[in-house]
Amino acid sequence: MSAPVSRTRRLSDGTPSREPHRSRGRDSVTAAQRQARATSADELCREAYAASAGPVAGVALVAVGGYGRSELAPHSDLDVVLVHEDGVELGDLGSTLWYPLWDSGRRLDHSVRSMGEMLDAAADLRVALGLLDARHLAGDPGLSLRLRATMLADWRRQARTRLPDLKAMTRKRHEVTGELAHASVPDVKESEGGLRDAGVLKAIEASWLVDASTPALEAARMMLLDVRDEVQELAGRPSDRIAPEMWAPLADRLDLRDAEAAQRHVRSLGRRIAHLSRLAWRRTDAVTGRSSAGTKGRRTPALARVAPGIAISRGEVVLDKGTSPGDDPTLLLRAAAEAASRDAVLAPTTAARLVREGVELPVPWPASARDALVRLLASGPGLLPVWETLDEIDGIETFLPEWEQIRLLPHASAIHRFTVDRHVVETCAAAGSLIRGVRRPDLLLVAALLHDIGKGSLQDHSVAGEPMARKIVARMGFTDLDAEVVASLVRWHLLLANLATTRDPDDPATTAELLTHVPDAASLELLRALTEADSKAASPAAWTTWRASLIDRLVSNAGHALGAELTHDLPPTSLPVPDVVRRDTGAVSVEISPHEVGATVTVIAADRVGLLADVAGGLAAMRVPVHAARAWAQVDTEGEWGVSAWEVSDAYLDPAVVRERIRRVVEGTQRMPDLPARRDDELPPIVEVRPDASRASLVLEIRTSDRPGVVHRVLTTLAGLGLTVASAHVSTLGPQAVDVFYVQEVGGVRPTEERAAAAAHAVRTALGG
Template sequence: MTSTDVTKEAEDSGPGGYAAARLRLLTEGTRSGPPRRTALAELTDGWLAGLFDAGAAGLDGVALVAVGGYGRGELSPRSDLDLLLLHDGGDPRAVAALADRLWYPVWDLGLALDHSVRTPAEARRTAGEDLKVQLGLLDARHLAGDLELAARLRAAVLADWREQAPERLPELRELCAERAARQGELQFLLEPDLKEARGGLRDATALRAVAASWLADAPREGLADARRRLLDVRDALHLTTGRATDRLALQEQDQVAAELGLLDADTLLRQVYEAARVIAYASDVTWREVGRVLRSRAVRPRLRTLARERGDFLRRAVTGDGRAPGGGKPAAERSPLAEGVVEQDGEVVLARAARPERDPVLALRAAAAAAQGGLPLSPHAVRRLAATARPLPTPWPAEAREQLVTLLGSGRPTVEVWEALEAEGLITRLLPDWERVRCRPQRNAVHVWTVDRHLIETAVRAAAFTRRVSRPDLLLVAALLHDIGKGWPGDHSVAGEIIARDVAARIGFDHADVAVVATLVRHHLLLVETATRRDLDDPDTVRSVAEAVGTQGTLELLHALTEADALATGPAAWSSWRALLVADLVARVSAVLSGEAPADPEDAAPTAEQERLAIEAFRTGGPVLALRAQAESAAEETAGEPEPLGVELLIAVPEQPGVLPAVAGVLAVHRLTVRTAELRSLPLPDGVDGSVLLLDWRVAAEYGSLPQAARLRADLVRALDGTLDIAARLAERDAAYPRRRGVVAPPPRVTVAAAASRLATVIEVRAQDAPGLLFRIGRALEGAGVQVRSAHVSTLGANAVDAFYVTGAEGAPLPGKEAESVARSLEETLRA
């Protein structure tokens, strides 16, 4: 059945016929995308026209007009119907009766309706007062009634818009900016709002409004396809959820992907991101052009006044040196920036004599000049470079490599320039391996960017550290490539090492430099993972890092790359605490690389404070606590803003079963976050049986202030003697704060890190972070009959990544089979 047949059936059968025809249209498997939206709009047009004709018999000077998305014919399955009943000011009772005949059938079918009843004068006045109303009227479309009345309104609204554009376009731009700040960038969000986020359907509509003003126009390449793709995704979202929603929630992405015939949710997100990137870039270019046009219009009256006042100066508006009489630059002056590259009117453009077809380095030279000057690259220049530039030879000439390093080292302006190159496909032409990471989502709440944008953000962060290293060029290139392996299966660091080696050689680095870049990419997570998950007092820990890094120069570069990578990941990935741990590890590794042997922790004597607490615990027979603020450090500067480092919590208690889960449980009850935990047994004085267990923990308040040591001690005494039921207290709190519906965390995973230490067995736990997690782990390990020597706790977003150094009863590492059995038992406990 054709759309015309469906429309005719709906008109003949009234509301019931329309509902049935609508349902059949939405469930047809052969029709989707623009054809279905058009058919749905035509079906709705016919039904509403029938309602209008039946209700407006004998009534002149009225018209039914579709506005907004419905006016554009973009009806998704659950879209609102935006309608205006236009009248010439005739009988108000007859108009009101007609409105009732139109609105109530729509409501009866459960359709969302945005409606108004106005005269043309009222509509124009309301549009002048409310920008959103004016934008909706720009897409006004006649549905039924007086065609001339609707046409006059549309013509008047467009004329008003063009006349008021110099005042209204800045208002529209501000509206878009506020929405972007509120909703975020569509091209990076894991649960994006397809309509409201930056680069979404609202921005695409704003670009149509700018074009209607005749002041500027958006780059049209790919824009229509991007808009269509987002509309297709919204259609599928409406059909799978049965709701009028624009938010693409995680739990619905697989269904939406299946509805669209896509492989999986990642493929869906990548297509959404690509569309959003096109719209966002078009918005940036368009608003820049709007600003340029409005500035030039503001200058013209002043120039005319100057001409009248100076008379004959009008004939000499520009002097022989190319400057205006007043000393200012003429609007069209071109200032040289580099060979073949000039600045004109606030943009970087190609010089008239530039020949991209003869100069393969010109694209990188122009990009580097733009980033260095903090200027945008002209889209026309980029388009010309993409169309005519020669490919670079392999290996690249030295100038090309230097220009790439200059571009990467320019800081924040690099992002905008890189996006301009990507918009015309120049990045994948320069670096073919970039295609696999372009717009690739990262399903990890710690990451705030897609893979490709994260790589650029890391280079931006690394640019601030180039004064700290002897080879800033290697740092910047490694920053650009460190996650390049995420487009391939398996460990992205291993795959990335192979790709980075190839890319570094292709862009012209020598063999030794290629090896350094490959090492940095292979081990870009080594320092932070070791510092937060391994015992730095264990000599094997420091030796293994020193062997992997190899030289002091590589260690220096890896330290800077680690910090840049973490800062570019997101707020949860870096902190003053992590910076301190990494700096401590780097200092120890540097000492080993200089020929010093790492200290043996067994030889380390307890501090005076530790001895004092141990003696008091022996004397009193119970736990003794001390809270001490951790010293501030220059590492705060690397975290962006000051952050409290927490406190050191020292606990001494006569050795007995259940100490670890008891302490962890008490801290969880008091809402204290554990960052590290070290446990050490100190022998009692000669002649006294037993020992004192010393716990050295780093903790921070989840919120509020830290509890008093006396309260912690009292609860610890009760936890150790069994009068404080930690598990029940934590269960009560969990019940009071139910988890978010629809969020399914991946199951916990427990593994044994073979050969990580010769002094203990290292068990790694990866699980969803939750209050009391360390308590549950400690209780399970206690039940397995192992002793915990130290714990290294790290939380990344919603994920806990913890490492426990455990031994058997005699203080030796566990045999392989026993270690695996403990790991399996712990994993089963956490899954329960």
């Protein structure tokens, strides 16, 4: 198990907060280096101003932005403005001042403006933010002081109209850069939770409308500045992005144990700043009359009681008058549930007091604590901000100490867009929208909370998580039977998706394998909902209409086997064969159905050996990325038909063009794209025979790096051996292709073991293994 890299500390006001690893004395060293860089740049600027013989009065050289804060990184620009009174003549100063600075080799971002022009330029939010940190360098200090005072006064005067614009600009940046806590290549400056957001919080503070600056913010900001300095030193240029290969050397520079510790450290800083930013913006919205809580134009009471011991004040959940945290061990969970269900702020000082002065929950928990947890998890969009507050003040460990094992743990799979802990919260939020479809919504929500609790150990997380979940659920006061249901869901939460996407959902052997681990309809219902929530939380690509249809088909088959009727709508098992295909056995029907993430290309033709390979070849020739595919044979009184449905990212394909490409592949006139050779740093392809997966077919499971033409190469190889594909299940998970083929001899006979081994070897060789 990975050792945690954070520890608990208390801020000066007594608020508990997590502090990421910090080497003794290291912060003072890096801060001193930044100050030394700024001092050296100051001297250079002053010497250049003196050499240019600038006027004594009415003109000043000022530093703005990061340079104004004396926080120069190793490769920062010198951001300076030569400002002058409106009537002052600069002579040659404006053109001669910059030459010594350019000659020094320093990167320079400069401008020349009058005081009037400065006010006009400040209409641009980016300029206005930089001027809030204006600092005198040379010339008339009185003018520099007046400039700073004027800019601050102008900012405060227009804050109610400018802050909403600043929020919109910040959101647009976040959409492009992602979150520092979760982005695969985070930008320590521009990502959500980065240094830019810390600067925005200081600008909010400067408006005097909201108290947005805290000791926790400044501590995180300073440590993130240290990170940025080391990133630029590693990159050797003014880059603030942390590439995957930089984590290990960054750990060395930050005196951390390893690359994972470096990730946890940096991402924890980003999460803290992002959390403080969200809290500040909610408070800003309330002040500017743009609160989502609908309080605009209404006077809210100072303190309104909403539950025993709990009240709400100005949109934030606090303790009611006279409430003592030590009298009720359920108070923290109940306050959190109240805030989340109302989509209100759980006041951090209140939450911190509850952690500091509260008493431990008894074991087993009382029903009121259990109900509060379920209500909290079911709160939908209100869950995340409240959970983040609990995380920041060490509140989660008071009722779920196992949380520390997955806190800020990076996911090993590229398909996941969040760290493990955030993924769990997103899974709970997604499960909250599915609770009406299950008979035990409380068990679904608790299973969503615990489904990845086993990660961070050396054992498979599903196996490790099962006994942990059983113990936790029993501690919460659920019955032994409920604990077994949740533990089973944790153990098999990946089973349904794996079977549906890598096996034939209509094969009785697939249903039998599912029912080996899911013994009843209620558990099947819960597993289906957990699978959807888990997939949606991973990434949009993990839950598409295509995947949902495969999972629902398998669930329906399993439900019928159990004698249960499940309500999920399923596509038809067989598709109607077009008349043109029935009349002409050489004809190919192509239909394209656009949907939310691309299109489904459905191809029907008279079945034959190599048909599926030809269709895959036609798509490969068009360089159309295939995200998933399913193929099967249909038999009716008039013949046997090959049907295939391909999920592609291009919603604007022309059916006639696809038909033409398939025809040219059949005729051998289509030049196929070369399959790129496997790189040295790529794992070799895995081609395995699954002898027990089907009674009627040879099942080949293939895992390889996703490259153009993989499916075509596999199918062509099988066709060359005289083998037919009864059904195929193709899926792409991030950079990996996971393809399963149900293979038969001509006539529907299951291949022998020798033929199976030969097919596996031939496919492995074709893929470069």
